[in-house]
Amino acid sequence: MANVVQGIHALAGAVLLALASPALAQDLAVVGARVYPAPDVAPINDATVWIRDGRIAAVGPRGSIKVPDGVRVIDGRGTSVTAGFWNSHVHLTSPPFLDPDERPAQALNDALRERFTRWGFTTLFDISSLPGDVRALRARIERDEVVGPQLLTVDMPFFPEHGTPIYVRELWQRTKTPSGEVATAEQARARAAAQLEAGADGVKLFTGAIVGPPQGVLPMSREIARAAVDEAHAHGKPAFAHPTDQAGLEVALDSGVDVLVHAAPDAGEWSPAFVERLKSEDVAFVPTLTLFESELRRENAPESVVKRFVGSAQQQLGAMARGGGQILFGTDAGYIEIYDTRAEYRLMAGAGLDWRQILASLTTAPAQRFGQSKVRGRLEEGYAGDLVVLGTDPQRASDAYADVRMTVRGGEVIHDARAPVAPPASADD
Template sequence: MKILLWVLLVACACPVAAADLAIVDARIYPAPDADPVERGTVLVRDGRIAAVGASDEVEVPDGIEVIDGNGKIITAGFWNSHVHFLAPVTREAATRPAREMDAALQDMLTRWGFTTVFDVSSFNGNAAALRRRIEAGEITGPHILHVDTPFFPEGGTPVYIRGLLEELDVPSAEVGSPDEARGRAARQLAVGADGVKLFAGAVVGGEIGVLPMDVGIARAVVEEAHRAGKPAFAHPTNMEGLEVSIASGVDVLTHSTPSSGPWDAALVRRLRAAEIALIPTLTLFEVELRREKAPEELVERFIGHAIQQVRAYTQAGGTVLFGTDVDYIPHVDTRREIELLALAGLDWRQVLATLTTAPADRFGHGGRKGRIAAGMEADLVMLGTDPALDVTGLADVRATIRGGQVIYRAVD
C-alpha cells in the first residue's frame, strides 16, 4: 500500500491553544463503519479525545465547557481534499485583516464542518502564509495542507487561469524537462509543501484543446514527491491525462473525466491496481457548465458521465475523497456534492468515509484523525440532522471543533 510509504505531513496539526470540553447526550458515530453510541459523551482534554462512550459511563470533570448534544449527531471532523485560495480575499492571506480572513474561511470551509483541507494549488506561497497565521492563532480556520505551485506542461498553462496568473504576477509554472521538474518539486517540498500537483492534461484551447504532460516529466515530479514521502495529485481532464496519471504513478486524481465518456471495467481495474484515489468534484462540472450557459441536455450528459465514473470506481472498491474545488468556483454549500455522490450510489456511510477516514488514512493521518476514539485529535462536527435518515444531514453543521476549540457555531 502506498500509504505505508508516507510520513506525517506536518509536525503538529493542532491549533496553538488546544481546549478542554465535553459534548454530552449526543448520538455519536465514531467512524463510518462503527455502530453509533446512543446518548453518548465525548470528553476532550488538551485538544485530544480523552474518552468516548455512553453518558452514564463517562465522567465529566467540573470546570470545563459542556455542550448539550441532545438531539444532535457527532462525527469526526471533515476533510475537504480539493480546495484553493484564489479569490480576492483569500489570495492575499499574508496581508488581509484577520477579521476578513475569518469570515472568508467560515463561509467556505468551517461552516461546512471542515477541520482539515488540502489546497491543491495556490500561488506565491499563499497557502503556506495562511497556514502560518492560523497556526499562530491570528486567524480561525482549519488545518491546511498544500501542494504549493502546480506543474504545467511546457506551453500548457490552462487557458482559464492565464488572466489570474498575470494579475498575480506569477512566474511560469510550466516545466520543460524532467530535471527542471524534479528540481522545482524538490525545492517546494523542502520548504514545506505537503505534496505535488501536476496537470496531466491541461486545457489550452484552440486546435490542441487538451495538452498532455510528457510522461517522463510527470514521472520526475511524482518520484520526487514519493522520495519525500508525500502524495502526488494529478488533474487528468481526459483519457490521455488519465494515461499520463497512471503511467507516472500519481496517488490522487483531483477530478473525474466526464469529457471522456463512461469508464469501462478495464480502465477501472487499472486505476484500482494503481491504488489511485479519486476526488469527484461533481458540483464543479455542473456549476461551470451552467455558468457557461451550456444546453441543459449537455449538462445532464456530462454530469451523467461523471456520476457513472464515480459509481464504477466505488463499486470496484476504489478510494473516493470528498472535494469541492471551492475558491476556484464560488459555490460553497456542500449539499449538492453530497446529493450527487448519493446519486452515484454511495450510501451515507460511504459519503461519511469520503469526509473522514478515507482522506485521513490516504494522507497519513489515520492514527490521529478521521475517527472518534481516545487519544485522537479532537476534530469533531456536530450535525443537526442524522445522515442515516437523510444523507444531506452531513451539510447541516451546527458546530465545528478543531483540537477541542469551537471554530464555528451555528446561530439558532
C-alpha cells in the same frame, strides 16, 4: 455599503472570537448526541465525546463517561456528531486569501469560516495556489493569530510547456506569478524539490491541461510527469493529477500519481476492470461533481448535455464506490465560488453512495491517504479533537453533512451556527 458590510464582518468576527477564545483554554464535551465514531462502526446513541487538551479523552454511551467539573458541556441532544471533515480539493486563491501576511486576522477568520469551517471542514487540501500563500496562512493559524482548519497545500502547480490552462491565465497575469510551466524533466524535478523542501505537502500536475482551441487538451509528457511524481515520493508526499481526458488519465497512471483530483467525464464510462487498475495502482479519486454541473450551467449548456456530462462523472464515481476504490470528498471550492456542500452530497448520493461511503470520503479515507489515520478521521480516544455537530442524522438525508451546527478543531470551536456568518465577499472585493 462597504462600511456596513465590514461592520457586519467585524461584529460576526467578534462574536466568533468570544466563542472561540474561552474554548482555547477549556476542555469540551458534547453530551447526549448520536455519535458516529467512524463509517465502519455502528453509531452510539445518547453518547458523550469528551475532548481534553485538544485530543479525544473518551467516546461512549453517556452513562459510561463521567465528564469532570469545569469542562464546557455542549448539549448534543437531537444532533449527530462525526469526526471533522476533510475537503481534499480546494483552492485558497480567492481575493481574501492572497498575500495573507498583509491581511487583518479578522478578515482571514471570516473568510475561512464563511467558506469552509461553517461546512464542517477541519482540514483543507489546497490543490494549487499562488506561491507561498497557503504556507503563510497556515503559519498564522499555527501561531493562533488566525482561527482556521488544518491546511495542506501543493503550492504552485505544474503545467506542460505552453500548457497554462486557459482559466488560470488571467489570475497568473494579474498577480504577476512566475510561470507554472515546465519544459524538461530536470526543471520539474528541481521545482518539485524546492517546493517540497519549503513545506509543500504534495505536487499537482496538469497531465491534461485545458488550453482552449485549437489544441483543446494538452497532455504533459510522461517523462516530465514522472520526474515530479518521483520527487514527491522521495519526500514521502503524494502526487495529484488533473487528468481531463483519457490521454491525461494514462499519463497520470503511467507516471505513478496517487490522486486524481477530478472525474474525467470526457474519458467516458469506467469499467470494473479500469477501477481494478486504479485500485491496483493505489490511486484515489476526488469526484468534484459540483464543478462539472456548475460550469456547464454557467455556459448555458442544454439540459441534455448537463445530464450526460454530470452523469458520466457520476458513473465513474459509482464504479469506484462499487469496486471499493478510494474516494476523497472534494469540491474545487475556490476555483468555483460555490462553498455550500449540499449539491455535492446530493450528486454523490445520486451516484449510489450511501452515508457510510460519503462519511468515509470526508474522514477516514483522506486521513489514511495523507498519512494521518492514527490521529484524524475517527472519534476515538487519543485522536485529534476535530469534530462536527450536525442538525440532521446522516442516515436520514443525503445532505445531512451540510447541516452543520458546530465545527470543532483540536477542542477549539471554530464555527458555531448560532453566531452570525457574514456572506462571502464578492470576487472583486
